[in-house]
Amino acid sequence: MEINFLALFVAALSTLGIGFVWYHPKVFGTIWMKESGLTEEKLKGGNMLLIFGTSLLYAFFISFVLQMVTIHQFGAIGMIGGDPTIAKPSYEAFMTDYGNAFRTFKHGALHGFMTGLFFALPIIGTNALYERRSFKYTLVTGGFWIICLTIMGGIICGWKLS
Structure with missing residues (x-):
């Protein structure tokens, strides 16, 4: 079975689009900034090319x-x-x-969702506990990764090579 690097790249790229919406001030951005202890000034001081490039990697x-x-x-x-x-x-x-059995967006999204809920969320929640972050922070950040992994899983599973 070949690895579909284009699907993996598109799935990775989707996290940036989801993050653009999810962390918008009118969605969860303001809550996330407050719960993270960040300000607009602090956020503007970062090297955005490095941040987005490393996030994509x-x-x-x-x-x-x-x-x-x-x-x-x-x-x-x-x-x-x-x-x-x-x-x-x-x-x-x-x-x-069975080479294409369960190779659908829906099936991949299910497994991505379960990975987000039962793997990513507990990791984020555990870190948040030790970092003394709020439950709101855990829900916003964990929710982001649940959505990302759901979409990523759907893209990866549903995009079959010919």
Whole structure:
């Protein structure tokens, strides 16, 4: 099974678009700034190219792992050691029968949502506890990643190579 790098890049890029809306002052931006202890002046002082570039790189890393969660066929590849050329004929028969099973946006979005809710949110919540951040901060930041992972999962799972 080939890795769809374009789908991974588009999924990673989607986080910037979602963030643009999610952290807009009329949505959750004002709440997030207050709960983070940030001001407009502090935010303007950062190197935005570095921040957005690094964010995109991190999102690409996330998308790379998320494909293993959303595309079940990667499990079959893992069971044969990652190299389809050395697989037994049963692998090829399995992939012929099930190579596109559950490869939909909806299915990927489900797994992305579950990853956000049961993986990202607890990590963010745990960090927030030790950083003495509010529950509002946890909900805004965790909610962002739940939405991002949902959309990313849908893109990655639904975008099949021809």
